[in-house]
Amino acid sequence: MAQIFHRSTNTLSKVSIFGAIFIIAAVAVGIGIVIRSPYLTEARVVREQPVPFSHKHHVSGIGIDCRYCHTSVEDSSFAGIPPTKTCMNCHSQVWSDSPTLEPVRASFREDRSLQWTRVNDLPDFVYFDHSIHVHRGVGCTTCHGPVDQMPMTWRENTLFMEWCLQCHRHPERYLDTRGKNIDSPRKLTNCSICHR
């Protein structure tokens, strides 16, 4: 009886078996790339806001301190988004008839809050506290990037857990720990430090 399969089938099967491994690996790598791509992580993607607020102008241009607007960053888990009143402190005097700022004035006039789009959005099961990071010497730009160079605000980092852990595992790489009482990595990586 004649052979059912031609001799070349041997080569074909070997190639396809090895090929499959490479294809699966390639797909895995591909998924990894997609997950870490700005399309999904939204890192470095500018967000639409009700008013085109420029951190670049206000911070590096005028020289306003971060804490002028983000008042609770040293006291609370939440850094604070300024109330309309803070904007109007200046903008009742400067650019007071700019059409771009009409939503701000309308908010103040009608006592209706501005609705900003959250740029750095953590999942709801993560409890991040700004105040303790600031107190332990983590600068704003360490996580938020060069905010003073952002004409429109984007998120600098992925906010993946692996990103948080880079520092929680090796605080000495990011912080000046000399003479400071920084907790051990063992303690900083307790699950309940962030998840509760």
Added chain:
Amino acid sequence: MKPEKFWRTLDEYSNFDEFQKALRDEFVSGVSEEPVGLGRREFLSLVSASLAFAGLTSCAPSIPEKIVPYVRAPEEIVPGRPLFFATAFPLGGFGLGVLAESHTGRPTKIEGNPEHPESMGATDAFAQASILSLYDPDRSKVITLGGRISTWDAFITEMATELEAKRLNNGEGFRILTETVTSPTLASQLQQILKLFPAARWHQFEPVNSDNLRIAARMASGKFADSHYHFAKADVILSLDADFLLSMPGHVRYAREFTSRRRAVPGASGMNRLYALETTPSITGAMADHRRPVRPSEVPEIAFRIADALEGNTASGDAWIDALVRDLKAVRGKSLIIAGPHQPPEVHVAVYAMNAELGNLGETVEYLTPIEANPVEQLESLKQLTRDMQSGAVDLLLVVGGNPVYTAPVDLDFPKHFAGVRTRVHLSLYEDETSDLCHWHIPETHYLESWGDIRSVDGTTTIMQPLINPLYGGKSAYELLSAVLAQPTRSSYEIVRERWRLDEKVWRKAVHDGIVQATSEPVEIRKPDWRSLRNSKPANAGAGWEIVFRPDPTVYDGRFANNSWLQELPKPLTKVVWDNVALMSPDAAQRLAVSNEDEIEIKHDGRAIRVPVWISPGHAADSITLYLGYGRTRVGRAASNRGYNANLIRTSTSPWLAQNAEVRKTGDRYAIVTTQSHYSMENRAVARRATVKEYAEHPDIIQTQGEGPPRDLTLYPEYSSEDYAWGMAIDLSTCIGCNACVVACQAENNIPVVGKIEAGRSREMHWLRIDAYYQGDVHEPEMLFQPVLCMHCEKAPCEPVCPVAATTHSNEGLNEMTYNRCVGTRYCSNNCPYKVRRFNFFEFHANEGSSMTLLYNPDVTVRSRGVMEKCTYCVQRINHARIDAKKEDRSIREGEVVTACQGACPADAIVFGNIADPNSRVTKLKAEPRNYGLLADLNTRPRTTYLAKLTNPNEELRKG
């Protein structure tokens, strides 16, 4: 010495086959069943569909979230940091000083007010759960006229016409019915109304009142007087069917004072001794050193016999009474006799005489003028109103709060006569049975929504401040009465502020502190002559059934019926949830040939109700206890048509005790859910107790009741702890089983309710449960409560079995649960010897309604379906304290972290702290020889340990 065996259910006591079978089964039957009303296929298709959709969403960037800042930021509010405001939780007219936690304008949690003399920092289950009622989506939301939506303006217009007519005839036919009023502002408004309409009348009625005490005080002194008790000073206490630890006004302070004398801490003053005579097993009876079940009709006679023996006339011929009397006489001026508010006036008069005889006046007992604005005999007041309604003398009736159509004694025929009144107005939190019969229904503000004032049992006044604007646009009682006074636009704030006439600075301090000191005049009650009463009251020793009525331990008189936290809260001893039952002794059940869940018909005075039986060890013979508050027909989703309505056989002649009732078995059955049999620990030395004397003679008596392996016997590595090692000690001597901790935990940790059917499948979600144990004879068992939460084992059996490392150990000793990692294998729960892990089978939170999302504690994850959860030792509070401490470069101070359960506990039974600190309170407690770990023989090294219960029985009465 091995103590007598502990047992939790009658099945366990008699070791029925079914109990043995249940023990052998890995899971409680039904726990792995599909949801109700959803078949397997449907369920699978839904699950696969949701998976598919979940897959789809992961392909798109997340939906952007909004941040909505203030326009003008209010002072003091820092987003992310809660604020606390002093106010008072009203129950039965009396206030309990509390601090309400507010997260950017949302009240989320109730804590006790440490400065308030009635709270002393603690709360009860009702106060803890009251926050849920605020957000209840079933609360009434609109003003209605004849069931149709109307407006406040329309109401004002109609009232103006009505009142104009009333002004002309002096208010003839105008009546106001309120609940107990202690509020100075409300009282002055009512007085003004009565002045304006001289012929109008103000009636007060609550189904759970202190009429009997009122009548007794008048019999003894000619005046009304409130009795004030000082339990901390009493060495020997006799309770004549008084449940002063749970259901009497002032119970939070009483619990704190009573348990302050139950601690066997070295150096503390001696332990008190409690004798309790009671019909229905209550938590007070469970705390007693000597508890004697008595038929309700026997209480007066026993009280008289004790009074007789106290005066030294005769030996009573009863060893129990003689021993008690000797004990009482030995501590003159340091004893306390208290009778339940439902006891007939004769008993209270005898109690006055006994306390006087024992020299307790001015020591442990004080009589003061009532703090109520206008104390009345409430049942009499309601009867009068009903008579007048019947005769047609009432044509305008304002019902301010309360639900008399449901709660009024049935023989008054209140609904029928009520429906004959020309104009009926009802102000209440819910559209209830009374609203249904009213022309006007006005939604009432919750106490956290309105300004107000209220007095506590001790007389302290609290100015109540609102934490939030009325969610559903309600009106307060002050605003309603102000409308009657032709000032419909005045706000509660203006009304209360004006009544107090305080200097701005003083006012601000009063509001801030939640306390305005007030004093009451003492009333002199000399030793009354009780002997004449004894003769006038024929002892009823009839053979018929005696039915007693009691406020429900969780829904009270029905006002909390729509509060699902309280509905799902296991009743202290029976652990029944979502229903009320008829309690009776095992002998009574045998006589009727009934068992648990069998329905019986109780007939009294020609009226009958059908109720399910629940056999209660330690219940008095030939009597049945019915709880009020159920069988509501018109309220909300959680309450409607649940349980039976005991009011249907409760008459005005015998509101607390119905004698000579007929009882028969109907043959029907009614399914009852109890959590008592869930999570059995199979006869191990889980609960431990000893007497003070045994403990003093053999301090190791507790340790020898169970054994633990040596410290170094383990294969697992030791955890190193850098600075903190969290631990907890729970004192079983002081735990009164009141459930405040369970609800506090639920509120703090966003724990959902699951409903009766799911609870029946052992799917209740409480992270903290209170196990009730019985010991000894089924007729007169001793009882013990044991709160069980996650033990935070140092060698936790749950951790090695988790395939995804969702449950891990922190180096501070916390057994952590990371919800987003959990894949729901439930191996951890299976491996947990304490059965403290809870699996969220369904998205239980999803059924709650949107307003409930406002209630969530923002510091705790709202868990989803398919995730295991459990007690975290309130890690959110630890983290807050740790961050605050780090910011100040210091360590967390002793007492800085207070867990929710600890903060709520009126008995101070739960102590939490750092066991690495040798000076912390918890370390010292754990060093006591009565400290033991639960199932320590498994070498789990629990961080939560227990201090064994110590009792202080009278040696004369010790059995054997």
